[in-house]
Amino acid sequence: MHFTEKDIAAMESRYRAALINSVSGFKPANLVGTADHDGNTNLAIISSVVHLGSNPPLLALIIRPNPVERHTLDNILNTRCYSINHVHHTFIEAAHQTAARYPKEQSEFTATGLQEHWVEEFAAPFVLEASVRLGLELREHQHLRINDTHLLIGEVVLVDVPSDCLGDDGALNLSAAGTVALSGLDSYYETRRLRRMAYAKPDQPPRALE
Amino acid sequence: MHFTEKDIAAMESRYRAALINSVSGFKPANLVGTADHDGNTNLAIISSVVHLGSNPPLLALIIRPNPVERHTLDNILNTRCYSINHVHHTFIEAAHQTAARYPKEQSEFTATGLQEHWVEEFAAPFVLEASVRLGLELREHQHLRINDTHLLIGEVVLVDVPSDCLGDDGALNLSAAGTVALSGLDSYYETRRLRRMAYAKPDQPPRALE
Numbered sequence: 001m002h003f004t005e006k007d008i009a010a011m012e013s014r015y016r017a018a019l020i021n022s023v024s025g026f027k028p029a030n031l032v033g034t035a036d037h038d039g040n041t042n043l044a045i046i047s048s049v050v051h052l053g054s055n056p057p058l059l060a061l062i063i064r065p066n067p068v069e070r071h072t073l074d075n076i077l078n079t080r081c082y083s084i085n086h087v088h089h090t091f092i093e094a095a096h097q098t099a100a101r102y103p104k105e106q107s108e109f110t111a112t113g114l115q116e117h118w119v120e121e122f123a124a125p126f127v128l129e130a131s132v133r134l135g136l137e138l139r140e141h142q143h144l145r146i147n148d149t150h151l152l153i154g155e156v157v158l159v160d161v162p163s164d165c166l167g168d169d170g171a172l173n174l175s176a177a178g179t180v181a182l183s184g185l186d187s188y189y190e191t192r193r194l195r196r197m198a199y200a201k202p203d204q205p206p207r208a209l210e
Numbered sequence: 211m212h213f214t215e216k217d218i219a220a221m222e223s224r225y226r227a228a229l230i231n232s233v234s235g236f237k238p239a240n241l242v243g244t245a246d247h248d249g250n251t252n253l254a255i256i257s258s259v260v261h262l263g264s265n266p267p268l269l270a271l272i273i274r275p276n277p278v279e280r281h282t283l284d285n286i287l288n289t290r291c292y293s294i295n296h297v298h299h300t301f302i303e304a305a306h307q308t309a310a311r312y313p314k315e316q317s318e319f320t321a322t323g324l325q326e327h328w329v330e331e332f333a334a335p336f337v338l339e340a341s342v343r344l345g346l347e348l349r350e351h352q353h354l355r356i357n358d359t360h361l362l363i364g365e366v367v368l369v370d371v372p373s374d375c376l377g378d379d380g381a382l383n384l385s386a387a388g389t390v391a392l393s394g395l396d397s398y399y400e401t402r403r404l405r406r407m408a409y410a411k412p413d414q415p416p417r418a419l420e
């Protein structure tokens with residue numbers, strides 16, 4: 001099936017949203033936890049977390065200024081901290097439900113039954129049920145005028161991972177951690193590790209590590 | 211296992227790179243195809259493609275200024291077009307091998323055996339073996355000074371997908387398409403779709419579509 005620029009422009013908007021959200025490939029499924037200065041919490045499923053660099057340890061994410069993600073954006077800009085929690089296969093339904101347009105005063109923790117987990121001196125809530133949890137501090141915010149989205153760059157200041165999923169070399173086995181992958185707007189996938197590849201060198205053929 | 215900001219800063223650099231590259235969750239596995247003005251081609255595995263919006267259809271990606279990704283960056287800035295090709299489970303080895311530091315004059319197509327596929331009036335090569343292929347035109351480029359990386363925002367102007375993986379509503383079934391997911395620097399995963407969730411609404415419990 002072949003679509004040109006004209007075909008894409010002529011698509012019905014929900015069809016185009018479903019297609020274009022699918023074509024980038026698999027996405028990470030993360031819940032972003034925040035709170036306002038009064039401690040009112042917010043939780044939102046975000047599929048746009050992307051690795052920016054490891055030294056300093058930076059992750060970026062894209063936030064849309066719609067009513068759902070706006071609360072998350074406001075909290076991050078106000079408190080400059082947020083948590084990123086992997087969606088585990090046991091709570092896909094609750095994670096997806098955080099995308100509903102709850103009013104600002106209703107916490108998605110209460111609405112979905114996911115539990116808040118607080119870490120001393122960190123002003124954003126984590127998800128208790130998540131097996132991989134990160135704490136981030138905002139380092140940079142940019143409004144991307146091209147389509148009115150927001151790029152947030154944060155530094156990872158806390159990492160909580162299951163020790164039995166962490167390799168000797170620092171790599172996490174995400175399928176062992178129960179982390180799911182996302183595609184499009186609403187499809188959740190479990191995964192199975194096929195192989196780990198050795199560091200690629202020009203003068204050596206590709207080689208699997210495990 | 212719990213790591214604080216100090217623990218992360220004190221990590222051996224390869225350990226930190228493996229860990230921080232893993233903690234964002236699953237990543238898309240894509241090959242980015244480019245050419246210079248003389249038609250010399252380049253192919254690079256990139257795990258940082260992220261959906262920015264569907265109207266206009268925009269994808270962003272992050273490129274590091276290292277010797278491998280520099281050729282891709284230069285070609286995109288010069289020709290303002292590039293292809294994004296999903297890594298299929300049948301060519302993980304060749305896809306991973308594009309990360310080796312080949313000199314600029316050696317094409318990763320030739321080096322890995324992946325075949326170029328050209329589409330009329332589009333100045334970047336696609337990967338013939340890929341089942342999902344996108345053509346993009348550069349719309350915005352930013353140097354992110356925070357860690358010397360580059361943010362490229364492109365508009366999707368061509369989409370080529372297997373018709374039997376495309377739902378009536380525009381959503382692609384990526385596991386049916388054979389697309390793999392990536393984690394960390396080198397781990398490749400096959401996937402199985404667990405469920406598709408209905409659009410979330412505040413006054414309705416979460417519901418699976420299929």
